[in-house]
Amino acid sequence: MNSVHSMATxxxxxxxxxxxxxxLAAARDLFARQGYESVSIRKIAEKCGCAPxxxxxxxxxxxxxxxxxCAETFAILxxxxxxxxxxxxxxxxxxxxxxxxxxxxxxDHPYHYIVTFGVAPGAPANKSDADHQAGMECFxxxxxxxxxxxxxxxxxxxxxxxxxQALWATTHxxxxxxxxxxxxxxxxxxxxxxTTLDMAIEGIRAR
Amino acid sequence: MNSVHSMATxxxxxxxxxxxxxxLAAARDLFARQGYESVSIRKIAEKCGCAPxxxxxxxxxxxxxxxxxCAETFAILxxxxxxxxxxxxxxxxxxxxxxxxxxxxxxDHPYHYIVTFGVAPGAPANKSDADHQAGMECFxxxxxxxxxxxxxxxxxxxxxxxxxQALWATTHxxxxxxxxxxxxxxxxxxxxxxTTLDMAIEGIRAR
DNA sequence: GCACATAATGAACAGTGTTCATTCCATGGC
DNA sequence: GCCATGGAATGAACACTGTTCATTATGTGC
Numbered sequence: 276m277n278s279v280h281s282m283a284t285x286x287x288x289x290x291x292x293x294x295x296x297x298x299l300a301a302a303r304d305l306f307a308r309q310g311y312e313s314v315s316i317r318k319i320a321e322k323c324g325c326a327p328x329x330x331x332x333x334x335x336x337x338x339x340x341x342x343x344x345c346a347e348t349f350a351i352l353x354x355x356x357x358x359x360x361x362x363x364x365x366x367x368x369x370x371x372x373x374x375x376x377x378x379x380x381x382x383d384h385p386y387h388y389i390v391t392f393g394v395a396p397g398a399p400a401n402k403s404d405a406d407h408q409a410g411m412e413c414f415x416x417x418x419x420x421x422x423x424x425x426x427x428x429x430x431x432x433x434x435x436x437x438x439x440q441a442l443w444a445t446t447h448x449x450x451x452x453x454x455x456x457x458x459x460x461x462x463x464x465x466x467x468x469x470t471t472l473d474m475a476i477e478g479i480r481a482r
Numbered sequence: 483m484n485s486v487h488s489m490a491t492x493x494x495x496x497x498x499x500x501x502x503x504x505x506l507a508a509a510r511d512l513f514a515r516q517g518y519e520s521v522s523i524r525k526i527a528e529k530c531g532c533a534p535x536x537x538x539x540x541x542x543x544x545x546x547x548x549x550x551x552c553a554e555t556f557a558i559l560x561x562x563x564x565x566x567x568x569x570x571x572x573x574x575x576x577x578x579x580x581x582x583x584x585x586x587x588x589x590d591h592p593y594h595y596i597v598t599f600g601v602a603p604g605a606p607a608n609k610s611d612a613d614h615q616a617g618m619e620c621f622x623x624x625x626x627x628x629x630x631x632x633x634x635x636x637x638x639x640x641x642x643x644x645x646x647q648a649l650w651a652t653t654h655x656x657x658x659x660x661x662x663x664x665x666x667x668x669x670x671x672x673x674x675x676x677t678t679l680d681m682a683i684e685g686i687r688a689r
Numbered sequence: 690g691c692a693c694a695t696a697a698t699g700a701a702c703a704g705t706g707t708t709c710a711t712t713c714c715a716t717g718g719c
Numbered sequence: 720g721c722c723a724t725g726g727a728a729t730g731a732a733c734a735c736t737g738t739t740c741a742t743t744a745t746g747t748g749c
Contacts, residue, residue, distance in 0.1 A: 287695080287746080294696095312519070315736060326698045328739075337737065393600070393662060431684070432677065437669045441656075441678040448655020449648075455600065459617060462644050470639065471648040477638070478685025494715080494726080501727095522705060533729045535708075544706065 295333045297323040299347075302340045311341060311386055342406055345387045349409040352380045356416035366424040371476050373420045374446050377413070378468050381450030388450060414443060424479075431481050438479055445475045502540045504530040506554075509547045514593030518548060548597065555598040556616035559587055563623035573631040578683050580627050581653050585675055588657030595657060624650060631686075638688050645686055652682045 301322040305314040316337060320327045334340045359373045381388040391410045421439040424430050432438050449471050453464065461467055508529040512521040523544060527534045541547050566580045588595040628646045631637050639645050656678050660671065668674055 284747090291696080316738080317736085327737085328699065329697055331738070332696065393658070434669070434677075437674060437677050438681075440659075440669055440674055441681050444656035444659050444674075444678055445652045445681075446655070447659055448653070449651035451600075451658055452647075452651050452654055456617075458614060460614075462641070462647055467644060467647055467651075470641075470644045471651055474645075474648050474652075474682060474685035476685070478681035478683070491716090498727080523707080524705085534706090535730065536728055538707070539727065 291333075294323075294325065294329075298325075298330055298333055298340070299343060303344050306341065306344065306386055311390075341386070341390055345390050345406060346409060348384050348387045349391060349413065352377075353409065353413050353416070355380070356413050360416040360419045366420065366427045367429050367476055367480060370417075370420045370424055370442070371472050373417055374442065374472050374475065375468065377417070377446045378450055378472075381446075382453055382464070385454040388454065392447060393451060393455075414439075417443060429481050431479055442475060442479070445471060498540075501530075501532065501536070505532075505537055505540055505547070506550055510551050510554075510594075510597075513548065513551065513597050518597070551594075552598045553616050555591075555594045556620045559584070560616075560620040560623065562587065563620065567623040567626045573627065573634045574636050574683055574687060577627045577631055577649070578679050580624060581649060581679050581682065582675070584624075584653045585657055585679075588653075589660055589671075592661045596661060599654065600658065600662070621646070621650065636688050638686055649682055649686075652678060 298319060302314070302319050305318060305322060316327050316330055319340075320330055330340075334343070355376050356373060359369060359376055362369050362372070381392075391406050418435070418439045421430070421435050421442065425435050425438075430438065449468060452459075453461065453467075462470075505526060509521070509526050512525060512529060523537055524534050526547070527537055537547075541550070562583055563580060566576060566583055569576050569579070588599075625642065625646045628637070628642050628649065632642055632645075637645065656675060659666075660668065660674075669677075
């Protein structure tokens with residue numbers, strides 16, 4: 276074979292990519308239904324009709340499967356956040372929508388959120404840089420929203436970075452609470468989220 | 483033996499409680515250092531010099547060990563929070579001190595905090611009632627602080643529970659961020675904490 | 690038809706949480 | 720002192736986990 280891009284090679288690659296997608300689809304469904312820890316490689320293999328070992332031809336390890344799913348999902352979040360940050364209208368209201376979007380995303384995709392933002396401190400070397408990169412890009416949109424609020428003179432604070440980080444803490448906090456303390460008798464979720472957003476927005480608004 | 487409370491029985495009970503505490507101590511240390519998932523029953527058993535099976539004479543399962551540790555941490559925090567909630571002075575300022583104390587506790591005891599508040603999701607049917615109870619009691623002080631703010635007419639919101647939970651989310655968020663994202667280029671820590679507290683307090687203050 | 694490269698396999702390995710028949714041993718009665 | 724008793728401790732065993740790797744199958748190019 277003198278060419279790397281023969282007809283047959285292309286076909287093989289397509290088939291390989293197909294199985295990869297089947298594995299991802301199976302894993303996505305099982306993770307969402309039963310949680311990451313409860314889903315074994317063998318369960319994923321069975322669901323997509325291949326042997327356990329085969330999965331390791333497509334993914335380095337179990338974590339990489341979750342990472343791949345996260346990458347997909349976070350691409351969506353990044354897109355939504357970026358879209359909002361480019362909207363017109365009152366900057367503070369844009370900031371509120373941005374926060375709402377962020378929180379909603381975390382609540383809707385708890386496992387993806389945990390992997391990217393909720394890693395334990397003791398873990399050595401932790402997750403891949405790609406995971407962090409995706410998360411940081413989402414934060415950038417929030418930063419831009421705060422920036423435009425300040426430029427419109429609507430901020431009570433001088434330091435944009437400071438406010439952006441405080442807002443991140445707030446939204447991150449409510450997501451983590453709702454995710455990890457699901458058993459706690461929280462007030463109705465939407466109402467709690469709106470109150471938190473209101474508190475945060477009114478807390479940074481210029482007087 | 484005609485009495486259930488003989489001298490010998492008391493001694494046996496004391497020895498049993500001692501081993502229980504040794505197991506807890508070993509588990510607390512290992513969980514904090516390596517994380518819940520990475521610590522096996524056998525590792526705990528080895529560290530406190532007993533057989534794996536012995537642990538199941540003192541705890542129903544691995545989750546129950548974590549629950550017991552969480553209870554301890556809740557107790558410490560509850561004590562500190564309760565002390566502040568009984569202080570005198572401006573209610574909103576008391577609330578600010580309360581939040582500061584909570585955040586400081588988390589930052590000072592990152593591993594305990596993580597073990598108690600940062601557990602992964604997906605737990606089937608979630609935690610025991612004992613965990614809920616401990617959490618409620620700990621949260622009660624914050625609730626009381628918010629309550630007295632409202633009674634003093636200093637609250638912009640009507641629902642005390644709602645505000646208390648939103649404040650919890652905010653403080654929890656900054657603790658988790660500072661702990662789990664230690665590598666992120668945060669603004670100077672004290673300044674970030676004070677800004678966040680300021681944002682929250684000003685966000686709920688009556689106009 | 691044959692050789693070759695790659696994909697797929699599934700048994701095997703070291704680990705996990707948990708169980709349970711067995712052993713140990715301090716205690717109480719004689 | 721000796722023995723029976725009952726709870727505490729054991730550790731082998733079970734069914735599972737993520738992961739590896741020698742082996743097998745399969746589609747491709749000549």
